[in-house]
Amino acid sequence: MTLTGVEVAKHNDSKNCWVIIHGRAYDVTDFLPEHPGGPKIILKYAGKDATEEFEPIHPPDTLEKYLDKSKHLGPVDMTTVITEKMEESPDEKERQQRIAEMPLLEQCYNLLDFEAVARRIMKKGAWGYYSSAADDEITLRENHAAFHRIWFRPKILVDVEKVDFTTTMLGTKVDIPFYVTATALGKLGHVEGEVVLTRAARKHNVIQMIPTLASCSFDEIIDAAEGDQVQWLQLYVNKDRAITQRIVEHAEKRGCKGLFITVDAPQLGRREKDMRSKFTDPGSNVQNGQQTDNSQGAARAISSFIDPRLCWADIPWFRSITKMPIILKGVQRVEDVLKAIEAGVQGVVLSNHGGRQLDFARSGIEVLAETMPVLRELGLEDKIEIYIDGGIRRATDIIKALCLGAKGVGIGRPFLYAMSAYGFDGVDRAMQLLKDEMEMNMRLIGAASVEELNPSLMDTRSLFNHGSTPADNLAYAVYDPLVNPAQRAG
Numbered sequence: 358m359t360l361t362g363v364e365v366a367k368h369n370d371s372k373n374c375w376v377i378i379h380g381r382a383y384d385v386t387d388f389l390p391e392h393p394g395g396p397k398i399i400l401k402y403a404g405k406d407a408t409e410e411f412e413p414i415h416p417p418d419t420l421e422k423y424l425d426k427s428k429h430l431g432p433v434d435m436t437t438v439i440t441e442k443m444e445e446s447p448d449e450k451e452r453q454q455r456i457a458e459m460p461l462l463e464q465c466y467n468l469l470d471f472e473a474v475a476r477r478i479m480k481k482g483a484w485g486y487y488s489s490a491a492d493d494e495i496t497l498r499e500n501h502a503a504f505h506r507i508w509f510r511p512k513i514l515v516d517v518e519k520v521d522f523t524t525t526m527l528g529t530k531v532d533i534p535f536y537v538t539a540t541a542l543g544k545l546g547h548v549e550g551e552v553v554l555t556r557a558a559r560k561h562n563v564i565q566m567i568p569t570l571a572s573c574s575f576d577e578i579i580d581a582a583e584g585d586q587v588q589w590l591q592l593y594v595n596k597d598r599a600i601t602q603r604i605v606e607h608a609e610k611r612g613c614k615g616l617f618i619t620v621d622a623p624q625l626g627r628r629e630k631d632m633r634s635k636f637t638d639p640g641s642n643v644q645n646g647q648q649t650d651n652s653q654g655a656a657r658a659i660s661s662f663i664d665p666r667l668c669w670a671d672i673p674w675f676r677s678i679t680k681m682p683i684i685l686k687g688v689q690r691v692e693d694v695l696k697a698i699e700a701g702v703q704g705v706v707l708s709n710h711g712g713r714q715l716d717f718a719r720s721g722i723e724v725l726a727e728t729m730p731v732l733r734e735l736g737l738e739d740k741i742e743i744y745i746d747g748g749i750r751r752a753t754d755i756i757k758a759l760c761l762g763a764k765g766v767g768i769g770r771p772f773l774y775a776m777s778a779y780g781f782d783g784v785d786r787a788m789q790l791l792k793d794e795m796e797m798n799m800r801l802i803g804a805a806s807v808e809e810l811n812p813s814l815m816d817t818r819s820l821f822n823h824g825s826t827p828a829d830n831l832a833y834a835v836y837d838p839l840v841n842p843a844q845r846a847g
């Protein structure tokens with residue numbers, strides 16, 4: 358039986374709450390207290406069409422999987438639904454104007470150009486989620502700044518007519534030593550979400566790491582791959598291990614070639630830009646009488662399932678449930694790299710989650726520089742594949758990582774920004790720019806293949822010296838220079 362918009366609109370409060378998603382009505386009254394994002398955001402759409410808000414945050418099979426069938430109320434005649442077309446706010450009008458004036462794709466010459474465009478044209482909530490990092494975002498900026506403390510010692514008179522920067526990662530041959538790392542909620546930036554990254558990864562023969570918290574369903578992303586395209590799974594371990602086992606076994610069955618267990622997020626970091634952008638709207642009637650839970654940015658809202666008990670004792674269990682190579686993503690000190698080798702995993706990603714977790718964690722490149730000499734001294738450098746991510750924006754950053762001994766690097770935000778601003782063409786251009794930079798810089802450093810990249814090509818003496826810690830933008834923005842009490846009194 359087809360419902361009308363008027364009928365759905367009658368069920369519009371916390372005692373009786375129906376919503377419309379993709380033209381079908383659902384009774385979510387009983388689900389309100391269980392919603393990881395809190396009841397508030399659902400009640401805002403009680404009795405209305407919630408599709409636009411639902412879409413970027415939830416994979417399409419969410420309601421099928423998690424809402425009892427008895428609550429699926431059937432189709433709604435959408436011609437009878439009164440959509441409150443939010444009168445375009447002045448902000449939205451200005452944003453549309455910036456989109457109309459945005460630079461041509463060809464005017465983006467490097468990965469940071471995409472960030473500049475994305476910042477101007479993305480919706481506040483989406484920009485807040487992608488760009489945010491933990492606390493004062495010092496580590497976010499350190500990730501990029503650390504590369505600027507490493508200088509090259511290039512060789513000359515080397516025949517570099519032919520430069521080959523292909524390599525292998527976990528046994529897969531790739532065109533260039535980077536992969537698309539896991540970044541959640543792809544549909545915040547682009548209506549198609551993560552499958553855009555899948556198509557670009559295929560075109561450039563690089564690997565995509567599929568996030569647990571993708572907007573697209575896992576199977577959609579797998580199905581978007583073609584031929585022998587390789588994908589890895591990034592896993593947030595669920596408190597309910599049976600769910601985790603199901604996810605891992607399904608990923609292996611669907612052909613994933615690596616299990617990247619995220620180990621730096623027993624709780625998601627406090628990302629204030631993300632939190633702020635959740636409450637830029639002038640508030641809504643649903644806050645009346647509701648304890649406003651403003652601790653929820655998108656991150657907190659979608660991550661309450663993550664298990665903070667995850668520990669080294671769990672690794673044998675993971676090895677028992679899958680044949681996929683296991684990589685620990687988010688390792689931040691050499692002692693844990695040694696433990697990872699002992700635990701028998703195949704790799705680590707030296708990473709601080711793009712600065713989104715522990716602020717003042719060191720950059721992946723610095724931890725790499727700490728790690729490799731120790732592994733070489735112990736004769737362990739071939740026992741495990743080492744990756745890094747965080748702040749990689751130039752091919753010279755990739756080359757520095759490989760010179761220090763990394764197998765490859767993960768890149769996150771740049772591809773999100775390129776996708777959000779220009780869709781597939783943006784990601785395609787971003788990857789091609791890196792390939793062009795890689796070819797040029799390998800020639801200029803005097804290396805014809807990745808095998809020739811080694812520590813002697815660099816001067817890393819300043820790398821460990823944090824004298825130039827990134828400016829503390831937030832504190833300086835609010836810092837009150839009036840130090841003399843008399844002045845204050847004035």
Ligand SMILES: Cc1cc2c(cc1C)[n+](S(=O)(=O)[O-])c1c(=O)[nH]c(=O)nc-1n2C[C@H](O)[C@H](O)[C@H](O)COP(=O)(O)O
Pocket residue numbers: 486487488500538539540541568569570591619656686708709710711712713746747748749767768769770771
């Ligand atoms: C930018 C970004 C990064 C996220 C990310 C979402 C965004 C928008 N998310 S998060 O919401 O939970 O934090 C994930 C995630 O799902 N899982 C994960 O392992 N890393 C996550 N990361 C971290 C990512 O995998 C890389 O470690 C990080 O992005 C590398 O730094 P750059 O962005 O500077 O390349």
